[in-house]
Amino acid sequence: xxxxxxxxxxxxxxxxxxxxxxxxxxxxxVALTDADHRVAAIDVIVSDDIPPFDRAAxxxxxxxxxxxxxxxxxxxxxxxxIEYVYTGATSSMAVGxxxxxxxxxxxxxxxxxxxxxxxEETTRDAAHxxxxxxxxxxxxxxxxxxxxxxxxxAVRAGQTLGPGQIGALAACGVTRLDVYARPSVALFSxxxxxxxxxxxxxxxxxxxxxxxxxASLVHRHGGVATAMPVTADTIDHVTAALESAxxxxxxxxxxxxxVGDRDLVVEALRERGEIxxxxxxxxxxKPTALGRIGGTPxxxxxxxxxxxxxxxxxxxxxxxxxxxxxxxxxxxxxxxPLARRIASAADRHQFFTVRVADGRVEPAFTGSSxxxxxxxxxxxxxxxxxxxxxxxxxxxxxxxxx
Amino acid sequence: xxxxxxxxxxxxxxxxxxxxxxxxxxxxxVALTDADHRVAAIDVIVSDDIPPFDRAAxxxxxxxxxxxxxxxxxxxxxxxxIEYVYTGATSSMAVGxxxxxxxxxxxxxxxxxxxxxxxEETTRDAAHxxxxxxxxxxxxxxxxxxxxxxxxxAVRAGQTLGPGQIGALAACGVTRLDVYARPSVALFSxxxxxxxxxxxxxxxxxxxxxxxxxASLVHRHGGVATAMPVTADTIDHVTAALESAxxxxxxxxxxxxxVGDRDLVVEALRERGEIxxxxxxxxxxKPTALGRIGGTPxxxxxxxxxxxxxxxxxxxxxxxxxxxxxxxxxxxxxxxPLARRIASAADRHQFFTVRVADGRVEPAFTGSSxxxxxxxxxxxxxxxxxxxxxxxxxxxxxxxxx
Numbered sequence: 001x002x003x004x005x006x007x008x009x010x011x012x013x014x015x016x017x018x019x020x021x022x023x024x025x026x027x028x029x030v031a032l033t034d035a036d037h038r039v040a041a042i043d044v045i046v047s048d049d050i051p052p053f054d055r056a057a058x059x060x061x062x063x064x065x066x067x068x069x070x071x072x073x074x075x076x077x078x079x080x081x082i083e084y085v086y087t088g089a090t091s092s093m094a095v096g097x098x099x100x101x102x103x104x105x106x107x108x109x110x111x112x113x114x115x116x117x118x119x120e121e122t123t124r125d126a127a128h129x130x131x132x133x134x135x136x137x138x139x140x141x142x143x144x145x146x147x148x149x150x151x152x153x154a155v156r157a158g159q160t161l162g163p164g165q166i167g168a169l170a171a172c173g174v175t176r177l178d179v180y181a182r183p184s185v186a187l188f189s190x191x192x193x194x195x196x197x198x199x200x201x202x203x204x205x206x207x208x209x210x211x212x213x214x215a216s217l218v219h220r221h222g223g224v225a226t227a228m229p230v231t232a233d234t235i236d237h238v239t240a241a242l243e244s245a246x247x248x249x250x251x252x253x254x255x256x257x258x259v260g261d262r263d264l265v266v267e268a269l270r271e272r273g274e275i276x277x278x279x280x281x282x283x284x285x286k287p288t289a290l291g292r293i294g295g296t297p298x299x300x301x302x303x304x305x306x307x308x309x310x311x312x313x314x315x316x317x318x319x320x321x322x323x324x325x326x327x328x329x330x331x332x333x334x335x336x337p338l339a340r341r342i343a344s345a346a347d348r349h350q351f352f353t354v355r356v357a358d359g360r361v362e363p364a365f366t367g368s369s370x371x372x373x374x375x376x377x378x379x380x381x382x383x384x385x386x387x388x389x390x391x392x393x394x395x396x397x398x399x400x401x402x
Numbered sequence: 403x404x405x406x407x408x409x410x411x412x413x414x415x416x417x418x419x420x421x422x423x424x425x426x427x428x429x430x431x432v433a434l435t436d437a438d439h440r441v442a443a444i445d446v447i448v449s450d451d452i453p454p455f456d457r458a459a460x461x462x463x464x465x466x467x468x469x470x471x472x473x474x475x476x477x478x479x480x481x482x483x484i485e486y487v488y489t490g491a492t493s494s495m496a497v498g499x500x501x502x503x504x505x506x507x508x509x510x511x512x513x514x515x516x517x518x519x520x521x522e523e524t525t526r527d528a529a530h531x532x533x534x535x536x537x538x539x540x541x542x543x544x545x546x547x548x549x550x551x552x553x554x555x556a557v558r559a560g561q562t563l564g565p566g567q568i569g570a571l572a573a574c575g576v577t578r579l580d581v582y583a584r585p586s587v588a589l590f591s592x593x594x595x596x597x598x599x600x601x602x603x604x605x606x607x608x609x610x611x612x613x614x615x616x617a618s619l620v621h622r623h624g625g626v627a628t629a630m631p632v633t634a635d636t637i638d639h640v641t642a643a644l645e646s647a648x649x650x651x652x653x654x655x656x657x658x659x660x661v662g663d664r665d666l667v668v669e670a671l672r673e674r675g676e677i678x679x680x681x682x683x684x685x686x687x688k689p690t691a692l693g694r695i696g697g698t699p700x701x702x703x704x705x706x707x708x709x710x711x712x713x714x715x716x717x718x719x720x721x722x723x724x725x726x727x728x729x730x731x732x733x734x735x736x737x738x739p740l741a742r743r744i745a746s747a748a749d750r751h752q753f754f755t756v757r758v759a760d761g762r763v764e765p766a767f768t769g770s771s772x773x774x775x776x777x778x779x780x781x782x783x784x785x786x787x788x789x790x791x792x793x794x795x796x797x798x799x800x801x802x803x804x
């Protein structure tokens with residue numbers, strides 16, 4: 001068994017992980033209905049003014065504003081109403097002197113009119129309309145191109161799409177658009193003891209956890225996870241698994257990166273590819289490695305489920321988001337007092353899971369081999385290396401999982 | 403044209419919307435790989451201890467702790483190593499007096515042993531191991547059931563599942579589980595001027611925006627959106643559209659809820675169902691109605707895209723999350739100074755979109771008919787009714803869209 005000869009700092013590991021993440025250049029075309037959370041790959045230019053015509057911004061009457069001069073609540077101006085323009089229709093007539101056209105919100109402004117008077121400022125008397133407030137030129141008109149003028153960029157390349165941007169694209173009549181591809185992530189767990197859920201356990205065996213937790217995280221952060229079979233603890237099996245996953249954008253495996261003499265991922269990477277680092281001064285998650293095989297980055301995670309998932313949050317998420325061209329993750333965080341003193345691993349950066357109850361922060365971490373350290377937690381606090389303990393009552397920043 | 407006779411306050415509208423949201427009782431079975439963001443419908447009880455055996459928490463040697471009494475760096479205890487237990491294997495021998503068994507992290511503890519000594523605290527000499535630190539009983543052993551003991555609840559009914567909970571379920575060997583169904587949301591836009599993207603526009607027409615923005619929001623908050631065709635401005639068409647959508651859990655339409663004499667959704671609801679409210683003292687989004695048709699809630703949104711989407715955030719999201727049994731949405735928010743004075747509609751609760759630039763908050767809202775009021779915004783501030791303006795430099799809370 002070979003103990004770690006050295007570890008690198010968490011900050012250094014994070015930097016090297018980000019350095020290894022080349023934003024994908026690959027694009028694909030998706031339907032607008034599938035574009036939420038995707039990243040636009042090209043500037044989408046507005047091809048026609050939106051709206052394509054001047055239109056009423058209120059229900060009321062299209063008027064020549066100069067005809068309404070001097071109108072007052074008790075001293076109305078009377079105009080002749082010559083037509084009704086529905087939304088979606090167009091007027092067949094122009095508004096002449098002393099005339100008006102009744103108009104619905106969104107209907108095209110008739111020729112001759114330069115203002116709309118709200119229905120609330122009028123009284124109707126058969127074919128006549130009493131205008132009780134003077135209209136200023138342009139009043140209650142939505143101008144052609146006032147939302148998105150022709151030639152403007154509706155959505156920029158690199159912009160992450162959400163409901164508002166999807167709305168702007170719909171306004172432009174866009175039905176499909178080019179977005180950056182989602183990173184393809186191959187996931188596999190190594191270990192003779194690891195069994196796929198659904199099969200019975202033999203003595204000494206446990207179910208695979210990491211490919212499920214990591215797959216959720218991958219999907220949450222813009223990737224597409226492909227689960228590969230559990231890999232047995234032989235150098236040949238591990239090497240074959242790595243080689244078979246090389247077509248993916250990144251390989252994330254777990255187990256096999258500790259210090260025992262059967263820790264084979266690092267060995268396989270040394271033989272067939274390269275190691276960027278092995279061993280990070282973080283708790284949990286020290287036996288984590290970054291390497292490459294045939295140019296494909298490999299993130300080798302610890303087998304312990306909480307170690308694996310915590311490095312998923314700390315290292316895989318930033319890596320993946322850079323690959324996907326998504327902005328850095330900024331989860332919701334709250335500052336609250338610690339209910340009890342926490343003794344820390346002072347020499348390592350610590351990811352310490354917690355629960356929030358009654359406005360106070362309770363430890364949830366019970367061990368890196370316990371998935372309940374994650375499952376029973378609301379979030380985590382990060383304790384920098386060099387902090388031996390945090391006293392009860394100290395205000396800590398909790399990064400929330402949801 | 404009939405102006406609103408009255409509006410209700412935003413707080414009252416929100417209360418009535420939440421009152422109308424009955425959490426779904428319908429459940430469905432999903433694969434564990436599809437369970438992220440879903441809500442468990444039953445308590446999942448741990449059927450067998452996890453881990454199912456006592457196991458080594460470190461790479462090292464399984465020992466009888468009493469055999470290591472008095473061991474020190476320069477005064478080691480020598481034990482005979484009789485076997486190696488790999489992870490996933492089981493030992494064929496028991497540890498007797500003066501003996502030890504080499505063991506990998508995660509391997510079952512051999513009979514006779516009551517502690518594990520880390521490899522770092524030993525020296526190997528062929529078949530002998532020099533133990534350089536005394537072991538305390540139970541040291542570096544992960545106890546059977548120490549993570550999830552048999553009979554414990556791994557995931558509670560009503561709990562929202564994320565990576566950690568999915569990990570706990572995987573640990574239990576769960577491959578499928580019962581979750582609450584996602585609310586089915588029928589979406590349609592009304593208006594003779596509204597055209598499906600992909601078709602050419604005639605004069606006076608614009609593209610449908612709202613069903614795309616609302617669909618994104620629905621998917622983000624646990625629902626399944628079904629888009630129905632754009633509905634023409636006749637009472638028969640609108641009534642038929644509402645009737646045809648009654649099998650969904652909620653109908654969300656837009657347009658047709660203003661005060662013009664062609665605003666038909668409210669009229670159709672009055673004739674065939676009921677109206678809970680019509681008109682909310684919120685800006686934008688005043689012409690919003692809540693009703694029912696045959697027991698199915700109907701949220702009738704304004705046609706203006708920013709009004710529709712802002713009420714999507716303010717009213718539809720809380721409604722939908724209650725239906726889906728998801729916890730209330732708590733988006734990320736930041737407190738920053740306002741770059742310029744904002745004059746508000748003092749009589750209405752206001753949803754005012756903003757951009758964040760250089761640590762200051764800039765207005766993004768340019769009009770409720772402009773989708774760019776949303777597309778070019780980073781988030782929004784809420785201005786309560788009764789606040790006529792907010793001065794430049796005031797600290798405002800920005801709720802971020804992402």
